[in-house]
Amino acid sequence: xxxxxxxxxxxxxxxxxxxxxxxxxxxxxxxxxxxxxxxxxxxxxxxxxxxxxxxxxxxxxxxxxxxxxxxxxxxxxxxxxxxxxxxxxxxxxxxxxxxxxxxxxxxxxxxxxxxxxxxxxxxxxxxxxxxxxxxxxxxxxxxxxxxxxxxxxxxxxxxxxxxxxxxxxxxxxxxxxxxxxxxxxxxxxxxxxxxxxxxxxxxxxxxxxxxxxxxxxxxxxxxxxxxxxxxxxxxxxxxxxxxxxxxxxxxxxxxxxxxxxxxxxxxxxxxxxxxxxxxxxxxxxxxxxxxxxxxxxxxxxxxxxxxxxxxxxxxxxxxxxxxxxxxxxxxxxxxxxxxxxxxxxxxxxxxxxxxxxxxxxxxxxxxxxxxxxxxxxxxxxxxxxxxxxxxxxxxxxxxxxxxxxxxxxxxxxxxxxxxxxxxxxxxxxxxxxxxxxxxxxxxxxxxxxxxxxxxxxxxxxxxxxxxxxxxxxxxxxxxxxxxxxxxxxxxxxxxxxxxxxxxxxxxxxxxxxxxxxxxxxxxxxxxxxxxxxxxxxxxxxxxxxxxxxxxxxxxxxxxxxxxxxxxxxxx
Numbered sequence: 348x349x350x351x352x353x354x355x356x357x358x359x360x361x362x363x364x365x366x367x368x369x370x371x372x373x374x375x376x377x378x379x380x381x382x383x384x385x386x387x388x389x390x391x392x393x394x395x396x397x398x399x400x401x402x403x404x405x406x407x408x409x410x411x412x413x414x415x416x417x418x419x420x421x422x423x424x425x426x427x428x429x430x431x432x433x434x435x436x437x438x439x440x441x442x443x444x445x446x447x448x449x450x451x452x453x454x455x456x457x458x459x460x461x462x463x464x465x466x467x468x469x470x471x472x473x474x475x476x477x478x479x480x481x482x483x484x485x486x487x488x489x490x491x492x493x494x495x496x497x498x499x500x501x502x503x504x505x506x507x508x509x510x511x512x513x514x515x516x517x518x519x520x521x522x523x524x525x526x527x528x529x530x531x532x533x534x535x536x537x538x539x540x541x542x543x544x545x546x547x548x549x550x551x552x553x554x555x556x557x558x559x560x561x562x563x564x565x566x567x568x569x570x571x572x573x574x575x576x577x578x579x580x581x582x583x584x585x586x587x588x589x590x591x592x593x594x595x596x597x598x599x600x601x602x603x604x605x606x607x608x609x610x611x612x613x614x615x616x617x618x619x620x621x622x623x624x625x626x627x628x629x630x631x632x633x634x635x636x637x638x639x640x641x642x643x644x645x646x647x648x649x650x651x652x653x654x655x656x657x658x659x660x661x662x663x664x665x666x667x668x669x670x671x672x673x674x675x676x677x678x679x680x681x682x683x684x685x686x687x688x689x690x691x692x693x694x695x696x697x698x699x700x701x702x703x704x705x706x707x708x709x710x711x712x713x714x715x716x717x718x719x720x721x722x723x724x725x726x727x728x729x730x731x732x733x734x735x736x737x738x739x740x741x742x743x744x745x746x747x748x749x750x751x752x753x754x755x756x757x758x759x760x761x762x763x764x765x766x767x768x769x770x771x772x773x774x775x776x777x778x779x780x781x782x783x784x785x786x787x788x789x790x791x792x793x794x795x796x797x798x799x800x801x802x803x804x805x806x807x808x809x810x811x812x813x814x815x816x817x818x819x820x821x822x823x824x825x826x827x828x829x830x831x832x833x834x835x836x837x838x839x840x841x842x843x844x845x846x847x848x849x850x851x852x853x854x855x856x857x858x859x860x861x862x863x864x865x866x867x868x869x870x871x872x873x874x875x876x877x878x879x880x881x882x883x884x885x886x887x888x889x890x891x892x893x894x895x896x897x898x899x900x901x902x903x904x905x906x907x908x909x910x911x912x913x914x915x916x917x918x
Contacts, residue, residue, distance in 0.1 A: 349591060350590065350595065351591070353601065353604075356916060356917060357391055361391060363615075364384060366905075367384060367611060367615050367906060370899060370906070380614075387607050387610055391603060391604060394463045396465065396490075397414075397488070398464075398488040398490070399464070399465065399492045399494060400493050400494065401469065401494030403468070403469030405499075406561055407420075407466060408466055409561040409562060410492060410559070412561070413564035413583065414564075414590075415464075416569060417456055419454055419459075419464075420432070420464070421466075431450070431466070432452055433445075433449065433450070433452065433465050435453050435454075435459055436457075439453070440455060465488075489519060489594060489599075490521065491519055493521065493522050493523065495525065497526050497527055497529055497534070521557065521593075522542055522546070524538060524542065524556060524557065524559070525560075535558050539556060543556065555589050557582070557585055559583050560581045563577045563578075564581035601917075604917060605918070611910065615906055615907060618903055619900075619904075626897070628741040628743075629889050629893050629896065632740055632741050639732060639735055640879065642732065642735070643732075643875055643882075647872075647875050651867075653724065658860050658863050658867070661717070661860070662860055664712075747885060
């Protein structure tokens, strides 16, 4: 096929331009930019234009059929025809009368996708059409085949038409001496020299001249007999090489491909630069988020170390409160106050409430100190995070960040409340009031029973006046024993309550430390987890954007590789 190399290069460049347009459309480039690229694509997709000129019966149509290996042009053109036929590709065969002198023929022949072919009337019959043909087709023609027939090579009509043309339109003219199978080789040589001499005299230069037999060339391409012999006898090979040279090397089409290549490369570099810019932003944002995570984890570890120090201080305070609790209990539970249970005036809830209040007062400074220490760490953490979020994130992700920032004030408040709740849970025992109430109730019943016995004995001695001194003495002895028993029970109640309080308010020191540390760690883990989740939302935004730009980057990289491969071949 003629112009194979050009068509291959053009096809690859069309593919690259189409890919760039698709990529630019996906990236929502401005419409005017896309229109410019579309215009470049349309410009190079325009088929090559071949124009055949010569006298009637000179063999123009046969030459065109042989060039393209398909009998698409009429061979038996009437001498009187004065129409210009333009052959184009069409899905269905049809003819369109463009004007009184031009007919467009649409044929479903594949090569017509890449070539538009103009078959002109004979130069000896179209004097009136000289201007139309020369102005409409010659300036745009990629190849002009000027056909001379060996049967009548001396005609003047071809030369008169050539005189009518501007010299600048003759750069792609090829002289074809057709039907050489009708003459002897010596005659062909004479005619060849005649054309050279006449061209030099009339034009001032000699165009390439190729004697051929289009009939044999077409047979070689369409029949299965003696192909190589027919092709050699047709002498078509040099003509095709000249056409390929003009199209592939020296035609404006190659210049257009090269300029389009430069424009496509510039457009692709622009897209690639934009994509790399976006990817760099995304990777930079991810690096910032990684630093935020690292900063948060570092500060969390620092706060945990701080917690261990706070726990140790809490242990010291706990030891001090143990002594204070024992002192408070002894002050509240003097042995003679146990007798108040006889009248039910002593309330375990009141006692527990007073002691718990004192305990809170003793531990409150430690709670306040722990909260202030951790809150100071959190306050110091926020400016560093704020600097990363506001000064190092890309502007578009900053907008997302402002919508997803954690509530640091609320987090600090919740952490403070959870720490205080931890102290309360450790220092307060919900079962203690109930146990004290049971102890009080049992002791009160015992005391009341003893007092009742004492009262009965005393009343009996007074009202019944015992008959003898022995009976009276026995009554008083019994009353004394009841009094001693009441005193013993009062002392025992005091010891019982002290033991109960000591057992309930003095858990093992290690359990106290472990519980306190767990509460701190739990509160901080919840705080850090919430912040991490906020940053994870930003990370997912980055990942979503990366999923959009990475395919574009791969697409641009593939197009760039194709351009690099095309560069050397385009020269």
